[in-house]
Amino acid sequence: MTDQPQPLHMDFHLLDRQIVDRAGLMVGNVDDIELDVGDDGVPYVVALLSGQEALGLRMGGRIGSLLARVARRLRQADEPPLRIPYDMVARVGTDVVLSVHRELLPEPGLERWLRENLIGHIPGARDEGQ
Amino acid sequence: MKKLLAVTLGILTAIGGFVDIGDLVANSEAGARFGMRLAWVVLVGVVGICVYAEMCGRVAAFSGRAVFDLVRERLGPRIALLNLAGSYLVTLLTLCAEIGGVALAVELASGIGYLWWVPLVALAVWWVLWRVRFETMERIFGLLGLALVVFVVTFLQLGPDWAATRAELTAGPPPGESWATYGFFAVALFAAAMTPYEVFFFSSGGVEEKWTRQDLVTERLNVFAGFPLGGLLSLAIMGSAALVYLPQGATVDSLGQTALPVALALGKVGLIVVILGFFAATFGAALETGLSAGYTVAQYFGWQWGKLVAPRQAARFHTVMIVSILIGVAGLLTKADPVQITEYSLVFSALALPLTYLPILIVANDRDYLGEHVNGRFANALGLIYLVLIIIAAVAAVPLMVITGVGQ
Numbered sequence: 001m002t003d004q005p006q007p008l009h010m011d012f013h014l015l016d017r018q019i020v021d022r023a024g025l026m027v028g029n030v031d032d033i034e035l036d037v038g039d040d041g042v043p044y045v046v047a048l049l050s051g052q053e054a055l056g057l058r059m060g061g062r063i064g065s066l067l068a069r070v071a072r073r074l075r076q077a078d079e080p081p082l083r084i085p086y087d088m089v090a091r092v093g094t095d096v097v098l099s100v101h102r103e104l105l106p107e108p109g110l111e112r113w114l115r116e117n118l119i120g121h122i123p124g125a126r127d128e129g130q
Numbered sequence: 131m132k133k134l135l136a137v138t139l140g141i142l143t144a145i146g147g148f149v150d151i152g153d154l155v156a157n158s159e160a161g162a163r164f165g166m167r168l169a170w171v172v173l174v175g176v177v178g179i180c181v182y183a184e185m186c187g188r189v190a191a192f193s194g195r196a197v198f199d200l201v202r203e204r205l206g207p208r209i210a211l212l213n214l215a216g217s218y219l220v221t222l223l224t225l226c227a228e229i230g231g232v233a234l235a236v237e238l239a240s241g242i243g244y245l246w247w248v249p250l251v252a253l254a255v256w257w258v259l260w261r262v263r264f265e266t267m268e269r270i271f272g273l274l275g276l277a278l279v280v281f282v283v284t285f286l287q288l289g290p291d292w293a294a295t296r297a298e299l300t301a302g303p304p305p306g307e308s309w310a311t312y313g314f315f316a317v318a319l320f321a322a323a324m325t326p327y328e329v330f331f332f333s334s335g336g337v338e339e340k341w342t343r344q345d346l347v348t349e350r351l352n353v354f355a356g357f358p359l360g361g362l363l364s365l366a367i368m369g370s371a372a373l374v375y376l377p378q379g380a381t382v383d384s385l386g387q388t389a390l391p392v393a394l395a396l397g398k399v400g401l402i403v404v405i406l407g408f409f410a411a412t413f414g415a416a417l418e419t420g421l422s423a424g425y426t427v428a429q430y431f432g433w434q435w436g437k438l439v440a441p442r443q444a445a446r447f448h449t450v451m452i453v454s455i456l457i458g459v460a461g462l463l464t465k466a467d468p469v470q471i472t473e474y475s476l477v478f479s480a481l482a483l484p485l486t487y488l489p490i491l492i493v494a495n496d497r498d499y500l501g502e503h504v505n506g507r508f509a510n511a512l513g514l515i516y517l518v519l520i521i522i523a524a525v526a527a528v529p530l531m532v533i534t535g536v537g538q
Contacts, residue, residue, distance in 0.1 A: 012498075013498075015203075016202045016206070017203055018195065025443070026432065026433065026435070027432075029432025031207075059211075061208075094195050095194075095195065111445050114445040115442050118445070118452075119441055119445040120442050120445070122260070124260060124261055125440065126442055127261075128439060
């Protein structure tokens with residue numbers, strides 16, 4: 001069972017909150033939420049959506065759709081935006097903590113592209129705790 | 131003993147870290163033209179940064195989150211995006227001014243024009259951000275910044291007329307200056323003391339240093355001793371300029387003129403020390419603004435940020451810093467005068483102050499993050515008084531800039 005505030009207010013406790021993995025590394029923000037309605041008619045959270053595309057679509061308007069369009073350009077066609085099943089959420093506190101390491105999740109396209117084409121080529125990019 | 135050392139070091143770092151190119155320029159310009167008539171603004175500004183930095187430190191210690199990381203959660207992605215745009219642009223302009231300041235300090239030391247130094251300085255700033263440990267970086271530049279204590283010695287050496295100085299403290303603008311220029315410099319000094327990047331850096335730095343509730347006492351000591359002592363340096367810069375330039379009716383419009391009182395009072399050794407102080411203060415501030423540029427963008431989008439992980443694990447964060455430094459360099463290479471860039475950065479800082487400080491007040495009252503450690507009545511009363519001052523400064527900034535032609 002997930003450790004979370006009772007009752008959980010989606011807009012107050014979940015949306016826009018930082019997601020970290022079990023080691024404390026940052027995964028992204030909760031940019032949108034996927035809901036479903038159970039047999040008892042009560043809606044429940046199925047998954048957290050993260051990434052600029054999800055954010056842009058949620059924000060809407062001119063700026064939102066621009067953000068979503070740019071984000072869609074930046075990812076490869078075959079990789080979907082980051083979707084984290086709610087089963088992976090271990091705890092909802094001042095941040096949303098996952099029960100897995102972030103390596104298990106698809107990596108955001110922009111992060112990978114910048115690492116492979118720019119940051120990773122600079123000497124010292126691997127040194128931790130700098 | 132070890133704890134005592136940590137506290138002392140923190141305070142010393144805060145003293146040196148308080149002064150940056152904005153304080154150097156605004157305080158000596160104001161001193162040269164108004165004597166100590168605007169000294170009260172520095173005091174007001176120092177109390178303001180103390181009040182709000184304490185809130186930021188508390189939020190970082192109890193929630194493990196930087197304040198601006200929380201802004202989007204409470205204000206929503208749209209308003210937070212507007213906030214991000216304003217904060218980032220002002221931080222970028224300040225970064226540009228700080229890099230220019232470092233280059234001017236090197237010019238004073240070498241005699242070779244500052245433009246030649248801009249690319250080298252930018253490379254050095256980036257290298258420190260890339261390689262040097264967070265605490266090491268903070269301490270080296272904070273401690274070297276203490277060289278600016280030389281202004282206190284200068285002020286005393288120049289032999290101020292204390293009775294005349296005391297009379298100036300409560301006087302309006304001197305003959306030849308209008309209330310508009312008086313107001314313009316008041317806004318600039320206030321913005322220099324409360325420059326937005328200081329709180330971005332302070333709150334994110336607290337998370338980088340992994341503050342917990344045990345660190346709260348240390349953190350408060352740093353704030354309440356370090357910043358006021360840093361403010362004292364600002365006043366000494368103002369006072370030294372006042373003693374040298376006010377009787378001549380001369381104005382200050384270069385960093386060399388800011389240093390001149392020290393050379394007059396203490397000779398060559400003083401000049402060497404003050405140039406070292408300029409270098410450390412502006413270099414340290416360039417690091418802080420560079421990091422702050424990365425922090426604000428990465429925290430809005432939820433990207434991995436910080437110097438605790440390897441750069442390849444925070445590629446987007448490091449890219450934002452690199453791009454920001456490059457934009458700063460491009461701005462300086464247009465041959466725009468760094469002192470003028472500083473003046474504009476202060477005006478736009480003043481304009482952005484409400485964007486920075488209102489969210490801090492909101493988050494510091496949120497029980498969801500702070501539990502019972504939310505603001506008490508006293509902190510809220512001070513916070514609200516300062517919010518009013520901040521809004522007045524923000525509203526007045528651009529009209530005063532236009533009326534006075536940037537303080538001319």
